[in-house]
Amino acid sequence: MGINRNPFTWWNGASWTTIFYGLRGKRKVGEDALGNVYYEGGTDTAGTPRRWVIYSGANDASRVPPEWFSWLHHQIDGVPDDALPPQRPWQKPAIPNLTGTALAYRPAGALEKGGQRAAATGDYEAWTPEG
Numbered sequence: 001m002g003i004n005r006n007p008f009t010w011w012n013g014a015s016w017t018t019i020f021y022g023l024r025g026k027r028k029v030g031e032d033a034l035g036n037v038y039y040e041g042g043t044d045t046a047g048t049p050r051r052w053v054i055y056s057g058a059n060d061a062s063r064v065p066p067e068w069f070s071w072l073h074h075q076i077d078g079v080p081d082d083a084l085p086p087q088r089p090w091q092k093p094a095i096p097n098l099t100g101t102a103l104a105y106r107p108a109g110a111l112e113k114g115g116q117r118a119a120a121t122g123d124y125e126a127w128t129p130e131g
Helices: 002-008 017-022 064-074
Strands: 027-031 039-044 047-053
Touching: 039 064, 047 064
Parallel strands: none
Antiparallel strands: 027 039, 039 047
């Protein structure tokens, strides 16, 4: 797979076509801690500047940090480093969606955790047609 993986697949990051033709004339605005690169250029039909992200790795929207999400969706005008206050010491870094990974949340009765759920508390009474 190796070298031929990226030219044809958009789910593994930007394809070569996007990099060479889609970004022509566009302005690189910034990069986040995960290595995603953000661009701006051109306008949509309403005259709003277009903004987008080129992911470093799998295309997963949950890998966009909140500050860059707000920039992508025109909630703030400037680049997050300039437009937003610095991060507070008590704030935790954003984490991507862990569904489908070994770190995903699994409740007590899940099959991946043994499939044993807590016994009923006794307040449940099964319905029967004769009753």
